[in-house]
Amino acid sequence: MAPTTKEEVKVQKDRSMILQKEMIAGHFERLEKAPETGEKVVYTFVPGNLTELIRSFGALPLLPEINALQSGMRGKSKGYIAEAERNGHSEDVCTYVKCDIGMLRSGNIGPTGTRLPKPDLLLLSYTGCYTFMKWFELLREEYDCPTVFLHVPYQGDGTLLPEHRAYVVKQLRETIIPALEQVTGRPYDEDLLRENLARSAQAEDDLVAVLHSAKNRPSPIDSYFGGVYYVGPIFSAFRGTPEGVDYYRALRQEVEARVAAKQGPLTPVGRLDDQKYRLVVEGPPNWTSFREFWKMFAEEGAVVVASTYTKVGGTYDFGFRHDPSDPLGTLADYCGGCYTNHNLPGRIEMLERYVKEYEADGFIINSVKSCNSFSAGQLMILREVERRTGIPGGFVESDLVDPRYFSAANIKNRLESYLQMIEARRAGGATSSEALGRLA
Amino acid sequence: MTTERPRTRADIVDTARRLYEDLEFTAVREWLAADPDRKAVGCLPVYVPREVVWAAGVLPVGIHGGGDRLEIIRGDAYYQSYICHLPRSVVELGLSGRLDMLSGMLFPSTCDVIRNLSGMWQILRPEVYVRYVDVPQVEHPATGLEFWKGELSTIYRDMCAIAGTEPSDEALWAAIDDYDRVRDVIGRLYALRRDEPWKVPTEELYLVMRAGEVLPPPDFVDLATAYLEACHAEPLRRRDNTRVIVVGSFCEQPPLGLIKTIERAGCYIVGDDFLLGNRMITRPPERGGDPVEALAHALLFHHQPSSVMYEPDPDAKEVTIKKMVDAARADGVIFAAASFCDPALLDRPMLRAGAEAHGIPCIAFKFSENTGQFQQFREQAGTFSDSIKLWGGA
Ligand code: SF4
Ligand code: SF4
Numbered sequence: 140m141a142p143t144t145k146e147e148v149k150v151q152k153d154r155s156m157i158l159q160k161e162m163i164a165g166h167f168e169r170l171e172k173a174p175e176t177g178e179k180v181v182y183t184f185v186p187g188n189l190t191e192l193i194r195s196f197g198a199l200p201l202l203p204e205i206n207a208l209q210s211g212m213r214g215k216s217k218g219y220i221a222e223a224e225r226n227g228h229s230e231d232v233c234t235y236v237k238c239d240i241g242m243l244r245s246g247n248i249g250p251t252g253t254r255l256p257k258p259d260l261l262l263l264s265y266t267g268c269y270t271f272m273k274w275f276e277l278l279r280e281e282y283d284c285p286t287v288f289l290h291v292p293y294q295g296d297g298t299l300l301p302e303h304r305a306y307v308v309k310q311l312r313e314t315i316i317p318a319l320e321q322v323t324g325r326p327y328d329e330d331l332l333r334e335n336l337a338r339s340a341q342a343e344d345d346l347v348a349v350l351h352s353a354k355n356r357p358s359p360i361d362s363y364f365g366g367v368y369y370v371g372p373i374f375s376a377f378r379g380t381p382e383g384v385d386y387y388r389a390l391r392q393e394v395e396a397r398v399a400a401k402q403g404p405l406t407p408v409g410r411l412d413d414q415k416y417r418l419v420v421e422g423p424p425n426w427t428s429f430r431e432f433w434k435m436f437a438e439e440g441a442v443v444v445a446s447t448y449t450k451v452g453g454t455y456d457f458g459f460r461h462d463p464s465d466p467l468g469t470l471a472d473y474c475g476g477c478y479t480n481h482n483l484p485g486r487i488e489m490l491e492r493y494v495k496e497y498e499a500d501g502f503i504i505n506s507v508k509s510c511n512s513f514s515a516g517q518l519m520i521l522r523e524v525e526r527r528t529g530i531p532g533g534f535v536e537s538d539l540v541d542p543r544y545f546s547a548a549n550i551k552n553r554l555e556s557y558l559q560m561i562e563a564r565r566a567g568g569a570t571s572s573e574a575l576g577r578l579a
Numbered sequence: 580m581t582t583e584r585p586r587t588r589a590d591i592v593d594t595a596r597r598l599y600e601d602l603e604f605t606a607v608r609e610w611l612a613a614d615p616d617r618k619a620v621g622c623l624p625v626y627v628p629r630e631v632v633w634a635a636g637v638l639p640v641g642i643h644g645g646g647d648r649l650e651i652i653r654g655d656a657y658y659q660s661y662i663c664h665l666p667r668s669v670v671e672l673g674l675s676g677r678l679d680m681l682s683g684m685l686f687p688s689t690c691d692v693i694r695n696l697s698g699m700w701q702i703l704r705p706e707v708y709v710r711y712v713d714v715p716q717v718e719h720p721a722t723g724l725e726f727w728k729g730e731l732s733t734i735y736r737d738m739c740a741i742a743g744t745e746p747s748d749e750a751l752w753a754a755i756d757d758y759d760r761v762r763d764v765i766g767r768l769y770a771l772r773r774d775e776p777w778k779v780p781t782e783e784l785y786l787v788m789r790a791g792e793v794l795p796p797p798d799f800v801d802l803a804t805a806y807l808e809a810c811h812a813e814p815l816r817r818r819d820n821t822r823v824i825v826v827g828s829f830c831e832q833p834p835l836g837l838i839k840t841i842e843r844a845g846c847y848i849v850g851d852d853f854l855l856g857n858r859m860i861t862r863p864p865e866r867g868g869d870p871v872e873a874l875a876h877a878l879l880f881h882h883q884p885s886s887v888m889y890e891p892d893p894d895a896k897e898v899t900i901k902k903m904v905d906a907a908r909a910d911g912v913i914f915a916a917a918s919f920c921d922p923a924l925l926d927r928p929m930l931r932a933g934a935e936a937h938g939i940p941c942i943a944f945k946f947s948e949n950t951g952q953f954q955q956f957r958e959q960a961g962t963f964s965d966s967i968k969l970w971g972g973a
Contacts, residue, residue, distance in 0.1 A: 226928065227927070227928040227931055227932075228924075228928055229924040229925075229927065229945075231661070231918060231919045231920075231921075231924050231945070232921055232924050232925050233921070233925075236925065265716055265889075268691060269688075269689075269690045269691045269694070269921060269922070270691070270921055270925065272716060272889050273886075273921070273922070273925035273926060274925075276889075276890060276896065276926075276929065277925070277928070277929065279893045280893070280896070280929060280932075286718070286891075286893070287718060288716070288717060288718040288889065288891070290715055290716050290717050290722070290723065290726075292713050292726070293688065293694060293711055293713055295694075295697060295698075295710065295711025295713065296710075296711075302726075302729050303726075306725070306726045306729075309722075309725075310722060313722070314718065314719070314722060479691075482697070482698040482701070482711070483695055483697075483698025483699055483701070483702065484698055484701055484702060485698075486698075487702075506659055508659075508661045511662065511690065511691040511692050511695070511921055512691040512695075514659060514661075514662065515658070515662050515666065515691055515692040515695040515696070516657075516695035516696070516698060516699050517659070518656065518657050518658065518659065519657055519699050519702065519703075523702060536659065
């Protein structure tokens, strides 16, 4: 038996999901009212976000990628992308950007139906993705507000070098903090920042416990489809906040209770206790058909035990925690350590570790058309991880928020063939992905 | 393949064409063979600080993929269909042994494709030096200065280690001198093409520029100077062509056929961003003081506006295109970007809006380095040219 039933069950939600929904709704309400309350709004991106610092100035972060993915999940992205393409944006480029621009042009109504405020500051933490820079330049055309830019060096040699760390700290001190002071009218308060960072570390401990729980059998979580919910608050506006701490404590308790009860996670087809396949996934999910995508896995009894996408806004499971004793240095380490700021060998090692440490039966890459930061090199990642683990990988293609690139039949087909291959390997049959004729 | 000093236009272009077509990089191999201690390092587009490579005694070799001359056998297995063509042909060059003479590869922070290719190369060719060159993206040039100086020093040190040479300020200044001469002759060629485009067909100019990607700087300066002289000595017939600038081809290079097609469709290309790295720095690094600082300063404070460099001025995109058009005294803009090229295609709406705001006619198309059919481009460029001639592009 895979999940309890193969029929779609009425959508059940864990307590943590309800909590998160309330947090997000509250945040967007605050954002909507910001023009009246006078709270300052800082637009910034997820990887390398400086939430603790922004919040220490009493400002509210707003993250365009989160809006884009939410628009995708709520069926709005198709129209927004079309709007951007009508305005001259190429079909070839990242759909997050087009979704965001299209949303803006369509009245800037955010994912929860509230109007999004204009930014008081555009803060680009240039971390792990080239497109951010262009996205930021494009946003800047739309708003008349100050801009500030943090250059985070890439881990080309596999580490954030000490001089690169010092360079980021210097920019924080000399560029980012003065810009925040100017916009909010508040002086930099390092004690407040330390308090926020201490709360971040607390939440990160709980998040890591949740992520590590997938080493259990059955895994109490799905670390990809469920994982994107688990990282939601910490990747966005709530790192370093009391609500963030409460959320992760509640989430951890919920997951530990499932471990004790030997229960699997809730999925679109019910609770997945009987887990036939433990998988690792690389790449972002598709948001426009998110539940359908997840359902394909759950119906086959496949649970994701580790994923790289859940490290895109911070990699915590190998030990990094925000450190209140070195407030700016720790922010530099954080930015440098986001997943897409790792070089390709580092990403391969991470996947290899996941496959081994989580005792996965296989790994799947979801390659999204939008994202060169993730996708360029994934076929090589696939080969290398296969070579190092001896386990064949699967490869599916879709997009983040452009529904034109989600072919359900194709993906389902590939997934089923892949799982059949794993089955055959268990029975001592085909041992290589070449059997699927996938790679040259 | 030797580069004896051809002096007629035809000979020079012929030499340059042979260098361009030669995917075995024979000129580089010959240069290396002349002295067993010599080393060469590959430089991906767009901007690599070649001065610090050359100062170490290492030949910087521009790696621009295989164009339309390379059959992709292995490279496609490394890239999904929605990624531009350049990296797959670079991988093909690498896997087919054509880059075996290189002791290292430098991958600048042009985009995430080239960035990730640096990691792939670390795995594909563990025996060679590989470095990601993190050209700083900053709001204020002064912010990135120390960082970039550090990067330049590291690359210089590493290049010296490869070549077995000692780092020295003299060597750095000498290399800066060499590249100043390169920039100077390129500047003069571009100026002549702008002023009298009938004397400098872009197809030829492009081939000469490509020679600069594989020749030692002094040899290139010789060749380019000879070409400049030949352009004056052997003028071609003047035509009633429209003057255009081509924007967006700074990384994956258009096939030569596309350049020819634009020209044959009745356009003089009087400005372009092909092979932009060779003129990214717009002023000679200032003499005196520390050469690394001078080089770092030159890039951060005096670089071409480009899609691959962060533009701190919010109004600059609109102004940039107008300035480019004015500087070239062009009648219109052809936005020609490689398919799936994020930097060019994300920039395009901003640049295009700037052009339109100033009433500058423009057209846009996408190519791939191995595009073989040009009919559609010919029609588009031809119509564009005609409309400008007839109605000023309105
Ligand atoms: S290219 Fe990738 S990482 Fe960058 S904004 Fe788009 S989806 Fe995000
Ligand atoms: S053509 Fe564009 S996307 Fe491709 S490697 Fe070059 S800059 Fe990057």
